[in-house]
Amino acid sequence: MKYELIVIGGGPAGLAAAVSAYQNGLRRIAIIERDLQAGGILNQCIHNGFGLHRFHEELSGPEYAGRFIDMLPGTSIQLFTDTMGLEITKDKRVHCVSAKQGYQVYEAESIVLAMGCRERTRGAIGIPGDRPSGVFTAGAAQRYLNIEGYMVGRRVLILGSGDIGLIMARRMTLEGAKVLACVEVMPYSCGLSRNIAQCLNDFDIPLYLSHTVTDIRMKNGRLSGCTVSRVDEKRMPVPGTEMDFDCDTLLLSVGLIPENELTRSAGIEIDRRTNGPVVHENMETQMEGVFACGNVVHVHDLVDYVSAESERAGRAAAQYVLNGEASGECITLRNGACVSYTVPQLIRPDNVEKAAEVFFRVNRIFSASRVSVYSNDQLIAQYKREHMAPGEMERIQLPKALLDKADGEITVACEEA
Amino acid sequence: MKELICIVCPKGCRLKVDEENGFKVTGNSCPRGAEYGKNEISDPRRTVTSTVRISGSHLKRCPVRTSSPIPKNMMFELMDALNSVELHSPVKRGEVVIENVLGTGSDVIVTRDM
Numbered sequence: 001m002k003y004e005l006i007v008i009g010g011g012p013a014g015l016a017a018a019v020s021a022y023q024n025g026l027r028r029i030a031i032i033e034r035d036l037q038a039g040g041i042l043n044q045c046i047h048n049g050f051g052l053h054r055f056h057e058e059l060s061g062p063e064y065a066g067r068f069i070d071m072l073p074g075t076s077i078q079l080f081t082d083t084m085g086l087e088i089t090k091d092k093r094v095h096c097v098s099a100k101q102g103y104q105v106y107e108a109e110s111i112v113l114a115m116g117c118r119e120r121t122r123g124a125i126g127i128p129g130d131r132p133s134g135v136f137t138a139g140a141a142q143r144y145l146n147i148e149g150y151m152v153g154r155r156v157l158i159l160g161s162g163d164i165g166l167i168m169a170r171r172m173t174l175e176g177a178k179v180l181a182c183v184e185v186m187p188y189s190c191g192l193s194r195n196i197a198q199c200l201n202d203f204d205i206p207l208y209l210s211h212t213v214t215d216i217r218m219k220n221g222r223l224s225g226c227t228v229s230r231v232d233e234k235r236m237p238v239p240g241t242e243m244d245f246d247c248d249t250l251l252l253s254v255g256l257i258p259e260n261e262l263t264r265s266a267g268i269e270i271d272r273r274t275n276g277p278v279v280h281e282n283m284e285t286q287m288e289g290v291f292a293c294g295n296v297v298h299v300h301d302l303v304d305y306v307s308a309e310s311e312r313a314g315r316a317a318a319q320y321v322l323n324g325e326a327s328g329e330c331i332t333l334r335n336g337a338c339v340s341y342t343v344p345q346l347i348r349p350d351n352v353e354k355a356a357e358v359f360f361r362v363n364r365i366f367s368a369s370r371v372s373v374y375s376n377d378q379l380i381a382q383y384k385r386e387h388m389a390p391g392e393m394e395r396i397q398l399p400k401a402l403l404d405k406a407d408g409e410i411t412v413a414c415e416e417a
Numbered sequence: 418m419k420e421l422i423c424i425v426c427p428k429g430c431r432l433k434v435d436e437e438n439g440f441k442v443t444g445n446s447c448p449r450g451a452e453y454g455k456n457e458i459s460d461p462r463r464t465v466t467s468t469v470r471i472s473g474s475h476l477k478r479c480p481v482r483t484s485s486p487i488p489k490n491m492m493f494e495l496m497d498a499l500n501s502v503e504l505h506s507p508v509k510r511g512e513v514v515i516e517n518v519l520g521t522g523s524d525v526i527v528t529r530d531m
Contacts, residue, residue: 193429
Protein backbone atom coordinates (compact mmCIF):
# COMPACT_ATOMS: atom_id res chain seq x y z
CA MET A 1 0.00 0.00 0.00
CA LYS A 2 1.22 3.47 -0.82
CA TYR A 3 0.75 6.03 1.92
CA GLU A 4 -0.34 9.56 1.09
CA LEU A 5 1.87 10.77 3.91
CA ILE A 6 4.55 9.25 6.11
CA VAL A 7 5.60 11.27 9.13
CA ILE A 8 9.00 10.42 10.60
CA GLY A 9 8.83 11.01 14.33
CA GLY A 10 5.89 10.83 16.75
CA GLY A 11 6.83 13.73 19.01
CA PRO A 12 4.89 16.99 19.20
CA ALA A 13 5.90 17.98 15.66
CA GLY A 14 5.01 14.66 14.02
CA LEU A 15 1.71 14.33 15.89
CA ALA A 16 0.55 17.85 14.98
CA ALA A 17 1.60 17.41 11.34
CA ALA A 18 -0.20 14.06 10.99
CA VAL A 19 -3.42 15.33 12.60
CA SER A 20 -3.36 18.48 10.49
CA ALA A 21 -2.83 16.47 7.27
CA TYR A 22 -5.80 14.29 8.26
CA GLN A 23 -7.97 17.33 8.93
CA ASN A 24 -7.00 18.66 5.52
CA GLY A 25 -8.20 15.59 3.68
CA LEU A 26 -5.51 12.88 3.72
CA ARG A 27 -6.53 9.44 4.94
CA ARG A 28 -3.60 7.07 4.38
CA ILE A 29 -1.16 8.48 6.94
CA ALA A 30 1.53 6.68 8.96
CA ILE A 31 3.72 7.92 11.78
CA ILE A 32 7.06 6.16 12.35
CA GLU A 33 8.16 6.45 15.99
CA ARG A 34 11.29 4.85 17.47
CA ASP A 35 10.13 4.93 21.11
CA LEU A 36 7.51 2.58 22.59
CA GLN A 37 4.93 5.37 22.77
CA ALA A 38 4.28 8.63 20.96
CA GLY A 39 4.96 11.98 22.63
CA GLY A 40 8.69 12.34 22.04
CA ILE A 41 10.75 14.40 24.44
CA LEU A 42 7.58 15.77 26.09
CA ASN A 43 7.18 12.48 27.96
CA GLN A 44 10.26 13.21 30.05
CA CYS A 45 9.52 16.94 30.38
CA ILE A 46 7.28 16.43 33.40
CA HIS A 47 7.54 20.10 34.46
CA ASN A 48 4.75 22.53 33.76
CA GLY A 49 4.67 25.56 31.47
CA PHE A 50 3.57 23.93 28.21
CA GLY A 51 0.52 25.00 26.27
CA LEU A 52 -0.04 28.58 27.45
CA HIS A 53 -0.41 29.81 23.86
CA ARG A 54 -2.05 26.72 22.48
CA PHE A 55 -4.50 25.73 25.20
CA HIS A 56 -4.40 28.83 27.42
CA GLU A 57 -3.48 26.72 30.42
CA GLU A 58 -0.30 25.53 31.95
CA LEU A 59 0.28 21.84 31.28
CA SER A 60 3.12 19.42 31.91
CA GLY A 61 4.91 17.88 28.91
CA PRO A 62 3.09 14.53 29.06
CA GLU A 63 -0.25 16.32 29.34
CA TYR A 64 0.51 18.45 26.28
CA ALA A 65 1.55 15.36 24.29
CA GLY A 66 -1.51 13.49 25.60
CA ARG A 67 -3.87 16.06 24.10
CA PHE A 68 -2.44 15.34 20.65
CA ILE A 69 -2.19 11.56 21.16
CA ASP A 70 -5.90 11.59 22.09
CA MET A 71 -6.72 12.98 18.64
CA LEU A 72 -5.38 9.88 16.87
CA PRO A 73 -8.11 7.28 17.70
CA GLY A 74 -10.80 9.19 15.78
CA THR A 75 -8.64 9.22 12.63
CA SER A 76 -7.19 6.67 10.21
CA ILE A 77 -3.63 7.67 11.16
CA GLN A 78 -1.48 4.57 11.78
CA LEU A 79 1.16 4.86 14.47
CA PHE A 80 4.13 2.48 14.17
CA THR A 81 5.96 2.58 17.49
CA ASP A 82 9.27 0.92 18.35
CA THR A 83 10.15 1.47 14.70
CA MET A 84 13.32 3.20 13.56
CA GLY A 85 13.46 5.16 10.30
CA LEU A 86 16.72 4.26 8.56
CA GLU A 87 16.67 5.95 5.20
CA ILE A 88 14.57 8.07 2.89
CA THR A 89 15.17 7.72 -0.82
CA LYS A 90 14.64 10.26 -3.59
CA ASP A 91 11.56 8.38 -4.81
CA LYS A 92 10.00 8.81 -1.33
CA ARG A 93 10.46 5.31 -0.03
CA VAL A 94 10.92 5.12 3.72
CA HIS A 95 13.13 2.31 4.98
CA CYS A 96 12.61 1.35 8.59
CA VAL A 97 13.12 -1.50 11.00
CA SER A 98 11.33 -2.85 14.06
CA ALA A 99 11.58 -5.97 16.20
CA LYS A 100 7.99 -6.93 15.31
CA GLN A 101 7.90 -6.20 11.58
CA GLY A 102 11.55 -6.59 10.65
CA TYR A 103 12.90 -4.53 7.76
CA GLN A 104 10.16 -2.63 5.98
CA VAL A 105 10.06 -0.30 3.00
CA TYR A 106 7.02 1.95 2.75
CA GLU A 107 6.11 4.07 -0.26
CA ALA A 108 4.78 7.58 0.24
CA GLU A 109 3.41 10.40 -1.88
CA SER A 110 4.66 12.92 0.66
CA ILE A 111 6.88 12.88 3.74
CA VAL A 112 7.06 15.05 6.85
CA LEU A 113 10.41 15.03 8.64
CA ALA A 114 9.85 15.47 12.39
CA MET A 115 12.85 13.76 13.96
CA GLY A 116 13.56 16.47 16.53
CA CYS A 117 17.02 17.16 17.89
CA ARG A 118 19.63 15.66 20.17
CA GLU A 119 21.99 17.07 22.77
CA ARG A 120 25.55 18.17 22.32
CA THR A 121 27.82 16.02 24.46
CA ARG A 122 31.09 16.38 26.31
CA GLY A 123 32.94 15.40 23.13
CA ALA A 124 31.42 18.31 21.23
CA ILE A 125 32.82 20.90 23.62
CA GLY A 126 36.06 19.15 24.53
CA ILE A 127 36.27 19.45 28.32
CA PRO A 128 39.72 18.36 29.52
CA GLY A 129 40.26 15.92 32.38
CA ASP A 130 39.41 12.35 33.37
CA ARG A 131 36.59 10.39 31.77
CA PRO A 132 34.62 9.05 34.75
CA SER A 133 31.01 7.97 35.10
CA GLY A 134 28.84 10.79 36.38
CA VAL A 135 28.99 13.04 33.31
CA PHE A 136 25.54 13.19 31.69
CA THR A 137 23.78 15.39 29.22
CA ALA A 138 20.94 17.08 31.07
CA GLY A 139 18.34 15.38 28.89
CA ALA A 140 19.80 11.91 29.51
CA ALA A 141 19.71 12.59 33.26
CA GLN A 142 16.13 13.82 32.85
CA ARG A 143 15.16 10.57 31.19
CA TYR A 144 16.87 8.46 33.86
CA LEU A 145 15.14 10.38 36.63
CA ASN A 146 11.67 11.05 35.23
CA ILE A 147 11.05 7.95 33.10
CA GLU A 148 13.30 5.21 34.48
CA GLY A 149 13.29 6.38 38.10
CA TYR A 150 17.05 6.50 38.71
CA MET A 151 18.71 9.26 40.70
CA VAL A 152 21.90 10.05 38.78
CA GLY A 153 23.83 11.84 41.55
CA ARG A 154 23.87 13.60 44.91
CA ARG A 155 26.14 16.62 44.46
CA VAL A 156 25.61 18.15 41.07
CA LEU A 157 27.30 20.78 38.94
CA ILE A 158 25.58 22.00 35.80
CA LEU A 159 27.47 23.29 32.77
CA GLY A 160 25.42 25.45 30.42
CA SER A 161 22.37 27.52 31.25
CA GLY A 162 20.11 26.08 28.56
CA ASP A 163 16.54 25.43 29.66
CA ILE A 164 16.98 21.68 30.17
CA GLY A 165 19.93 22.31 32.50
CA LEU A 166 17.94 24.84 34.51
CA ILE A 167 14.92 22.54 34.71
CA MET A 168 17.19 19.72 35.89
CA ALA A 169 18.75 21.97 38.56
CA ARG A 170 15.31 22.33 40.13
CA ARG A 171 14.33 18.72 39.57
CA MET A 172 17.49 17.30 41.16
CA THR A 173 17.11 19.71 44.09
CA LEU A 174 13.51 18.66 44.71
CA GLU A 175 14.60 15.02 44.63
CA GLY A 176 17.13 15.69 47.38
CA ALA A 177 20.38 16.35 45.51
CA LYS A 178 22.55 19.36 46.24
CA VAL A 179 23.03 21.43 43.09
CA LEU A 180 26.21 23.40 43.70
CA ALA A 181 26.11 25.81 40.77
CA CYS A 182 25.19 26.42 37.19
CA VAL A 183 28.12 27.51 35.03
CA GLU A 184 27.70 29.38 31.73
CA VAL A 185 30.51 30.26 29.33
CA MET A 186 28.61 33.17 27.76
CA PRO A 187 28.20 36.49 29.61
CA TYR A 188 24.41 35.97 29.55
CA SER A 189 22.09 33.08 30.31
CA CYS A 190 20.99 30.90 27.41
CA GLY A 191 17.71 29.83 29.00
CA LEU A 192 14.41 31.63 29.50
CA SER A 193 14.49 34.23 32.29
CA ARG A 194 11.54 32.56 33.99
CA ASN A 195 13.66 29.42 34.35
CA ILE A 196 16.51 31.37 35.95
CA ALA A 197 13.92 32.71 38.41
CA GLN A 198 12.01 29.54 39.23
CA CYS A 199 14.77 26.92 38.86
CA LEU A 200 17.89 28.66 40.19
CA ASN A 201 16.81 31.68 42.27
CA ASP A 202 14.04 29.75 44.05
CA PHE A 203 16.65 27.35 45.43
CA ASP A 204 19.55 29.79 45.85
CA ILE A 205 21.62 28.00 43.20
CA PRO A 206 24.39 30.35 42.02
CA LEU A 207 24.80 31.09 38.31
CA TYR A 208 28.36 31.79 37.18
CA LEU A 209 28.31 33.67 33.87
CA SER A 210 31.51 33.83 31.75
CA HIS A 211 32.77 30.66 33.45
CA THR A 212 33.40 27.13 32.25
CA VAL A 213 34.52 23.70 33.47
CA THR A 214 38.28 23.33 32.87
CA ASP A 215 38.97 20.04 34.61
CA ILE A 216 37.13 16.86 35.57
CA ARG A 217 38.59 14.57 38.24
CA MET A 218 37.89 10.91 38.94
CA LYS A 219 38.10 8.64 41.96
CA ASN A 220 37.34 4.90 41.65
CA GLY A 221 35.80 5.43 38.25
CA ARG A 222 33.32 8.06 39.43
CA LEU A 223 33.45 11.81 39.06
CA SER A 224 34.98 13.28 42.22
CA GLY A 225 35.30 16.96 41.43
CA CYS A 226 35.35 19.69 38.80
CA THR A 227 37.41 22.83 38.32
CA VAL A 228 35.60 25.93 37.09
CA SER A 229 37.47 28.93 35.65
CA ARG A 230 36.42 32.37 34.54
CA VAL A 231 36.79 33.01 30.80
CA ASP A 232 37.84 36.18 28.97
CA GLU A 233 36.03 37.87 26.05
CA LYS A 234 37.45 35.25 23.71
CA ARG A 235 36.03 32.53 25.97
CA MET A 236 39.53 31.44 26.99
CA PRO A 237 40.01 30.36 30.65
CA VAL A 238 41.79 32.96 32.79
CA PRO A 239 44.64 31.41 34.85
CA GLY A 240 44.35 32.05 38.57
CA THR A 241 40.52 32.13 38.59
CA GLU A 242 40.04 28.39 39.27
CA MET A 243 37.37 27.26 41.75
CA ASP A 244 37.04 23.64 42.85
CA PHE A 245 33.66 21.97 43.21
CA ASP A 246 33.30 18.82 45.27
CA CYS A 247 30.65 17.07 43.15
CA ASP A 248 29.85 13.55 41.94
CA THR A 249 27.84 14.53 38.88
CA LEU A 250 28.21 16.96 35.99
CA LEU A 251 25.19 17.70 33.83
CA LEU A 252 25.75 19.25 30.42
CA SER A 253 23.20 21.58 28.90
CA VAL A 254 25.33 22.89 26.09
CA GLY A 255 23.11 23.03 23.06
CA LEU A 256 20.93 20.94 20.80
CA ILE A 257 21.56 19.70 17.27
CA PRO A 258 18.72 18.96 14.83
CA GLU A 259 18.84 15.26 13.99
CA ASN A 260 19.11 15.23 10.21
CA GLU A 261 20.77 11.96 9.20
CA LEU A 262 17.67 10.92 7.23
CA THR A 263 17.43 14.35 5.63
CA ARG A 264 21.03 14.11 4.47
CA SER A 265 20.59 10.56 3.22
CA ALA A 266 17.86 11.86 0.91
CA GLY A 267 20.20 14.56 -0.39
CA ILE A 268 18.06 17.40 0.98
CA GLU A 269 19.85 20.73 1.36
CA ILE A 270 20.78 21.65 4.96
CA ASP A 271 21.20 25.23 6.20
CA ARG A 272 24.51 25.53 8.03
CA ARG A 273 23.10 28.23 10.31
CA THR A 274 20.27 26.09 11.71
CA ASN A 275 21.71 22.60 11.00
CA GLY A 276 18.24 21.85 9.68
CA PRO A 277 16.81 21.61 6.18
CA VAL A 278 16.24 24.78 4.17
CA VAL A 279 12.46 25.27 4.11
CA HIS A 280 9.87 27.32 2.25
CA GLU A 281 6.97 29.28 3.80
CA ASN A 282 4.89 26.06 3.98
CA MET A 283 7.76 24.07 5.56
CA GLU A 284 8.53 22.25 2.30
CA THR A 285 12.20 21.33 1.99
CA GLN A 286 14.20 21.66 -1.22
CA MET A 287 12.86 18.24 -2.22
CA GLU A 288 9.38 18.40 -3.69
CA GLY A 289 6.78 16.77 -1.45
CA VAL A 290 9.09 16.46 1.55
CA PHE A 291 8.27 18.77 4.43
CA ALA A 292 9.95 19.33 7.79
CA CYS A 293 8.83 20.82 11.10
CA GLY A 294 9.76 21.22 14.74
CA ASN A 295 13.24 20.89 16.21
CA VAL A 296 14.58 19.05 13.17
CA VAL A 297 14.32 22.38 11.31
CA HIS A 298 15.55 24.68 14.07
CA VAL A 299 15.61 24.38 17.83
CA HIS A 300 12.49 25.97 19.36
CA ASP A 301 12.04 27.13 22.93
CA LEU A 302 8.27 26.65 23.00
CA VAL A 303 6.38 23.54 21.97
CA ASP A 304 3.35 25.72 21.24
CA TYR A 305 5.24 27.16 18.26
CA VAL A 306 6.33 23.66 17.21
CA SER A 307 2.69 22.59 17.03
CA ALA A 308 1.70 25.63 14.96
CA GLU A 309 4.63 25.19 12.57
CA SER A 310 3.93 21.47 12.24
CA GLU A 311 0.27 22.00 11.47
CA ARG A 312 1.43 24.24 8.64
CA ALA A 313 3.66 21.40 7.38
CA GLY A 314 0.84 18.85 7.65
CA ARG A 315 -1.60 21.10 5.82
CA ALA A 316 0.99 21.75 3.10
CA ALA A 317 1.61 18.01 2.69
CA ALA A 318 -2.14 17.49 2.22
CA GLN A 319 -2.31 20.29 -0.34
CA TYR A 320 0.67 18.80 -2.17
CA VAL A 321 -0.92 15.35 -2.40
CA LEU A 322 -4.38 16.65 -3.33
CA ASN A 323 -3.51 19.65 -5.54
CA GLY A 324 0.10 19.25 -6.58
CA GLU A 325 3.23 21.27 -5.98
CA ALA A 326 3.03 24.90 -4.85
CA SER A 327 4.57 27.24 -7.36
CA GLY A 328 5.58 30.86 -7.83
CA GLU A 329 8.55 33.14 -7.59
CA CYS A 330 10.80 32.61 -4.58
CA ILE A 331 12.12 35.26 -2.19
CA THR A 332 15.32 34.43 -0.31
CA LEU A 333 15.49 35.51 3.34
CA ARG A 334 18.86 36.66 4.58
CA ASN A 335 20.04 37.32 8.09
CA GLY A 336 21.30 40.88 8.52
CA ALA A 337 23.01 42.53 11.50
CA CYS A 338 22.82 40.54 14.75
CA VAL A 339 20.44 37.90 13.37
CA SER A 340 21.88 34.39 13.35
CA TYR A 341 19.27 32.69 11.12
CA THR A 342 15.74 32.88 9.78
CA VAL A 343 13.16 30.12 9.25
CA PRO A 344 11.81 29.84 6.61
CA GLN A 345 14.75 30.64 4.41
CA LEU A 346 12.58 30.87 1.26
CA ILE A 347 9.14 32.41 0.72
CA ARG A 348 6.87 32.06 -2.32
CA PRO A 349 4.51 35.05 -1.98
CA ASP A 350 1.94 33.37 -4.26
CA ASN A 351 1.68 30.59 -1.71
CA VAL A 352 1.11 32.92 1.28
CA GLU A 353 -2.48 33.56 2.31
CA LYS A 354 -2.36 36.56 4.63
CA ALA A 355 1.10 36.69 6.12
CA ALA A 356 4.24 34.59 6.39
CA GLU A 357 5.50 33.83 9.88
CA VAL A 358 9.27 34.19 10.20
CA PHE A 359 11.23 32.85 13.18
CA PHE A 360 14.73 34.04 13.96
CA ARG A 361 17.28 34.36 16.75
CA VAL A 362 19.51 37.28 17.64
CA ASN A 363 23.19 36.72 18.41
CA ARG A 364 23.43 39.04 21.42
CA ILE A 365 21.26 40.65 24.12
CA PHE A 366 19.13 43.66 23.17
CA SER A 367 17.11 45.99 25.36
CA ALA A 368 14.74 48.42 23.61
CA SER A 369 15.33 47.64 19.96
CA ARG A 370 13.95 47.36 16.45
CA VAL A 371 13.66 44.48 14.05
CA SER A 372 14.08 45.91 10.56
CA VAL A 373 13.12 44.19 7.33
CA TYR A 374 14.85 45.34 4.14
CA SER A 375 14.44 44.43 0.52
CA ASN A 376 17.32 45.54 -1.70
CA ASP A 377 18.48 48.06 0.94
CA GLN A 378 14.99 49.57 1.18
CA LEU A 379 13.41 49.44 4.64
CA ILE A 380 10.03 47.79 4.13
CA ALA A 381 8.91 47.01 7.70
CA GLN A 382 9.94 47.56 11.29
CA TYR A 383 8.91 45.90 14.54
CA LYS A 384 9.61 47.15 18.08
CA ARG A 385 10.97 44.90 20.81
CA GLU A 386 11.49 45.62 24.52
CA HIS A 387 14.00 42.85 25.00
CA MET A 388 15.67 40.18 22.86
CA ALA A 389 18.20 37.49 23.78
CA PRO A 390 19.87 34.60 21.93
CA GLY A 391 18.07 32.15 24.21
CA GLU A 392 14.67 33.38 23.11
CA MET A 393 13.26 32.71 19.67
CA GLU A 394 11.75 35.78 18.00
CA ARG A 395 9.04 35.86 15.37
CA ILE A 396 7.57 38.41 13.01
CA GLN A 397 4.67 38.29 10.59
CA LEU A 398 5.41 39.52 7.05
CA PRO A 399 2.08 40.52 5.44
CA LYS A 400 1.43 39.25 1.93
CA ALA A 401 1.15 42.80 0.54
CA LEU A 402 4.66 43.46 1.73
CA LEU A 403 6.01 40.23 0.25
CA ASP A 404 4.44 41.08 -3.11
CA LYS A 405 6.45 44.33 -3.08
CA ALA A 406 9.73 42.66 -2.10
CA ASP A 407 12.20 42.20 -4.90
CA GLY A 408 13.90 38.80 -4.89
CA GLU A 409 15.32 38.98 -1.40
CA ILE A 410 14.52 40.11 2.13
CA THR A 411 16.97 40.83 4.95
CA VAL A 412 16.04 40.73 8.63
CA ALA A 413 18.28 42.79 10.92
CA CYS A 414 18.19 44.03 14.53
CA GLU A 415 19.43 47.26 16.03
CA GLU A 416 19.10 49.30 19.22
CA ALA A 417 16.12 51.67 19.20
CA MET B 418 10.31 48.46 45.57
CA LYS B 419 11.09 44.87 44.72
CA GLU B 420 12.27 43.62 41.33
CA LEU B 421 11.12 40.23 40.04
CA ILE B 422 11.14 38.17 36.87
CA CYS B 423 7.61 37.12 36.03
CA ILE B 424 7.29 33.32 35.64
CA VAL B 425 3.71 33.25 34.38
CA CYS B 426 4.73 32.82 30.74
CA PRO B 427 7.96 32.38 28.75
CA LYS B 428 8.18 36.09 28.01
CA GLY B 429 9.78 36.66 31.45
CA CYS B 430 8.73 40.30 32.06
CA ARG B 431 10.86 42.26 34.52
CA LEU B 432 8.39 43.36 37.20
CA LYS B 433 8.69 46.04 39.86
CA VAL B 434 6.43 45.62 42.86
CA ASP B 435 5.81 48.53 45.23
CA GLU B 436 5.16 46.94 48.64
CA GLU B 437 4.32 50.31 50.20
CA ASN B 438 1.64 51.22 47.68
CA GLY B 439 -0.67 48.21 47.84
CA PHE B 440 1.71 45.95 45.87
CA LYS B 441 1.36 48.07 42.73
CA VAL B 442 3.04 46.21 39.85
CA THR B 443 4.79 47.86 36.90
CA GLY B 444 6.71 46.33 34.00
CA ASN B 445 4.08 43.64 33.40
CA SER B 446 2.56 43.21 29.96
CA CYS B 447 -0.57 41.35 31.02
CA PRO B 448 -2.99 41.24 33.99
CA ARG B 449 -1.66 37.83 35.04
CA GLY B 450 1.75 39.42 35.55
CA ALA B 451 0.24 42.01 37.90
CA GLU B 452 -1.40 39.25 39.89
CA TYR B 453 1.81 37.21 39.97
CA GLY B 454 3.85 40.21 41.16
CA LYS B 455 1.45 40.90 44.01
CA ASN B 456 1.22 37.25 45.08
CA GLU B 457 4.96 36.67 44.79
CA ILE B 458 5.54 39.28 47.51
CA SER B 459 2.61 38.43 49.77
CA ASP B 460 2.05 34.67 49.24
CA PRO B 461 4.54 33.06 46.80
CA ARG B 462 3.27 29.84 45.22
CA ARG B 463 4.54 27.24 42.76
CA THR B 464 3.06 24.37 40.81
CA VAL B 465 5.13 21.33 41.80
CA THR B 466 5.74 18.51 39.32
CA SER B 467 7.35 15.17 40.10
CA THR B 468 6.86 11.43 39.63
CA VAL B 469 5.42 8.63 41.79
CA ARG B 470 5.83 4.85 41.74
CA ILE B 471 3.57 2.90 39.42
CA SER B 472 3.20 -0.86 38.98
CA GLY B 473 1.69 -2.81 36.11
CA SER B 474 3.00 -0.43 33.43
CA HIS B 475 6.03 -0.85 31.17
CA LEU B 476 7.57 2.11 33.04
CA LYS B 477 8.22 2.48 36.77
CA ARG B 478 7.41 6.16 37.29
CA CYS B 479 4.24 8.09 36.62
CA PRO B 480 4.44 11.89 36.25
CA VAL B 481 2.21 13.98 38.56
CA ARG B 482 1.68 17.63 39.42
CA THR B 483 -0.28 19.80 41.79
CA SER B 484 -3.56 20.91 40.22
CA SER B 485 -2.79 24.50 41.22
CA PRO B 486 0.19 26.34 42.74
CA ILE B 487 0.89 25.56 46.41
CA PRO B 488 2.79 27.73 48.93
CA LYS B 489 6.43 27.86 47.89
CA ASN B 490 7.69 26.87 51.34
CA MET B 491 5.74 23.59 51.15
CA MET B 492 7.48 22.25 48.05
CA PHE B 493 9.76 19.84 49.91
CA GLU B 494 6.97 18.68 52.22
CA LEU B 495 4.98 17.84 49.11
CA MET B 496 7.91 15.88 47.68
CA ASP B 497 7.97 13.81 50.91
CA ALA B 498 4.24 13.16 50.64
CA LEU B 499 4.70 11.78 47.12
CA ASN B 500 7.23 9.19 48.32
CA SER B 501 4.49 7.11 49.96
CA VAL B 502 2.30 6.97 46.85
CA GLU B 503 2.14 3.86 44.69
CA LEU B 504 -0.18 3.77 41.70
CA HIS B 505 -1.41 0.76 39.74
CA SER B 506 -1.85 0.87 36.00
CA PRO B 507 -4.15 1.88 34.34
CA VAL B 508 -4.29 5.53 35.37
CA LYS B 509 -5.67 8.43 33.36
CA ARG B 510 -4.48 11.97 32.93
CA GLY B 511 -6.17 14.22 35.48
CA GLU B 512 -6.88 11.36 37.92
CA VAL B 513 -6.48 12.55 41.53
CA VAL B 514 -3.64 10.87 43.43
CA ILE B 515 -3.84 12.86 46.69
CA GLU B 516 -6.86 15.03 47.38
CA ASN B 517 -6.34 18.41 49.08
CA VAL B 518 -2.67 17.60 49.57
CA LEU B 519 -1.28 18.87 52.93
CA GLY B 520 -4.43 20.93 53.32
CA THR B 521 -3.41 23.27 50.50
CA GLY B 522 -6.72 22.95 48.66
CA SER B 523 -4.74 21.64 45.70
CA ASP B 524 -4.84 18.02 44.47
CA VAL B 525 -1.97 15.94 43.16
CA ILE B 526 -3.00 14.70 39.70
CA VAL B 527 -1.64 12.21 37.15
CA THR B 528 -0.27 13.83 33.98
CA ARG B 529 0.17 10.80 31.70
CA ASP B 530 -2.09 7.92 30.72
CA MET B 531 -0.24 4.80 31.84
